[in-house]
Amino acid sequence: MPTTQTKQFTKKEDFHQASREDRFQFHDYYLVEDLLEDDHKLARAAVRDWVKSEVSPIIEDAAMRGECPTHLFRGLAEIGAFGPSLPVEYGGGGMDEIAYGVIMQELERGDSGLRSMASVQGSLVMYPIYKYANEATKRKYLPKLGSGEFIGCFGLTEPNAGSDPASMLTNIVDDGDAYILNGAKMWISNSPVADLAVVWARDEEGKIRGMVVDADSPGFSAPEIHGKWSLRASVTGELVFEDVRVPKENVFPDIKSMRGPLSCLNKARYGIAWGAIGAALDCYDSALRYSLEREQFGKPIGQFQLTQKKLAEMITEITKAQLLAWRLGTLANRGEATPAQISMAKRNNVNMALEIAREARQIHGGMGITSEYPVMRHMINLETVLTYEGTHDIHLLITGHDVTGLNGFA
Structure with missing residues (x-):
């Protein structure tokens, strides 16, 4: 490998x-x-x-x-x-x-x-x-x-199966001591440089199976996706499987449902709920400093009421997100954080960060669109974070399902 x-x-x-x-x-x-x-x-x-x-x-x-x-x-x-x-x-x-x-x-x-x-x-x-x-x-x-010697990627989303991953077409067929894997995955972070992929596919009984697939396997390819306006400093690609032979020992033996990949997504979504706060903090910190240094009409723009309104609302929303993430972390440490609670934190905190990035860009004025300040980069990145690992609307429906007991996806 x-x-x-x-x-x-x-x-x-x-x-x-x-x-x-x-x-x-x-x-x-x-x-x-x-x-x-x-x-x-x-x-x-x-x-x-x-x-x-x-x-x-x-x-x-x-x-x-x-x-x-x-x-x-x-x-x-x-x-x-x-x-x-x-x-x-x-x-x-x-x-x-x-x-x-x-x-x-x-x-x-x-x-x-x-x-x-x-x-x-x-x-x-x-x-x-x-x-x-x-x-x-x-x-x-x-x-x-x-140790970073191997880099991995995660293959779940497909060209026609995003918010509905259970409709995946990627499949495996039993072939003695191995499975034959065919299909394609889309929007896969790290895939063009990965040494291996954790892939989810449907077996001959229609059950969802997970497996580790080595990137040097014949029939495995990972073309890079170009032309992104967002997450430009990360590498994103596809996964294409053409009669890839996967040893049976590489297939997860006991998990045979969507519960497997969804448990991974919950782990990642939890990290996003914390991570988005970092982007928001960077935007707020830059905007606060700029408001104290930039002068118009003979005084710092931070002295104007509308600028103070923006900054006050920004730190308020960040503080609420910090407390939400901390409480979620204490529940996770006890093994009590539910998928719905994680969805709420991911949705709230990412949306919060995106709104703060947009307000911070306004405080910076024209300078906010330049690479001298980080706010525009964060803003366009967060546009993607808002929709990956479950879109903003999907997480809203997860919360709605949890509080009503009624499935809005059906």
């Missing part, structure tokens, strides 16, 4: 060092920090320092060029961003769900695409292998995924 070491990955030196200094200051209006444990704070500080030194100097250039700084995969592994809440013996960080959340928040403060790179690896690849694969498969893949 080829590893990421054999790929021609972009080097940090290939990107211009941006003139924009990372002056970010954390904002915690309700002192939510008091609710965190020391290990949460240590993890957050380590990731924040790494983002400031390794990501911020290059991320605007990467986004403008539409190129993923793939050398950051190794750095993500070194700071423990791959599966932070999975056991250490399986390549994870051995931390709790709140630690996972604050790590995702700091990564998305850098860029939503960066957080996607990490959450796909940890929540959508490592997590299902850890939860559903046999022991030999766990030992074969998880340590190398945790």
Whole structure:
């Protein structure tokens, strides 16, 4: 199997060092920090320092060029961003769900695409292998995924099966000691550079099965999707399977329903609920600083009532999202967070972040559309985050179903 070491990955030196200094200051209006444990704070500080030194100097250039700084995969592994809440013996960080959340928040403060790179690896690849694969498969893949030696992707969405993944056409047929896999997946983060994919397909009985598929398998291809206006600093592609032979030991033995992929999505959506706060904080921090430095009519624009209204509403919504995420994290640590609760947090926090990015862009005026400030990049990224891992409207229906008991999808 080829590893990421054999790929021609972009080097940090290939990107211009941006003139924009990372002056970010954390904002915690309700002192939510008091609710965190020391290990949460240590993890957050380590990731924040790494983002400031390794990501911020290059991320605007990467986004403008539409190129993923793939050398950051190794750095993500070194700071423990791959599966932070999975056991250490399986390549994870051995931390709790709140630690996972604050790590995702700091990564998305850098860029939503960066957080996607990490959450796909940890929540959508490592997590299902850890939860559903046999022991030999766990030992074969998880340590190398945790170290960044292998990069993975997650194949669920199809060209004609997005919000309705159960209608997937990708299928497997029994062929003795292996299954023959055919089909295609769409909008797959990391796929063009992945060493392996966790793929969900329908078997001959119509049941949904998960499996690990090596990227060097004959008939496996992962063409890159070009022309994105959003998540430009991450790599996205397709997965195409043409009579790909998958050893039976690579197929998850016990999970045979949509419960498998949905459990992975819940893990990822939880991380997004935290991550979106990071993007919102970065936009708010930039807008607040700009409002104090930019003068019009002889005084800082932050002195004008309408600017103060925007800033006051922004920090209020961020604070509400911080408390929502923290409470969700405490429930997740107890194993009590429900899929519907995760949906509510994902929907609320991403929409909050997008609205804050839009308001922050206005405060910056014309400068807000330039790469000198991060707000426009965050805004266009969040347009995608709003609809992936379950769209804004789908999560609304999940909450509606939960509170009424009536299925609005039927």
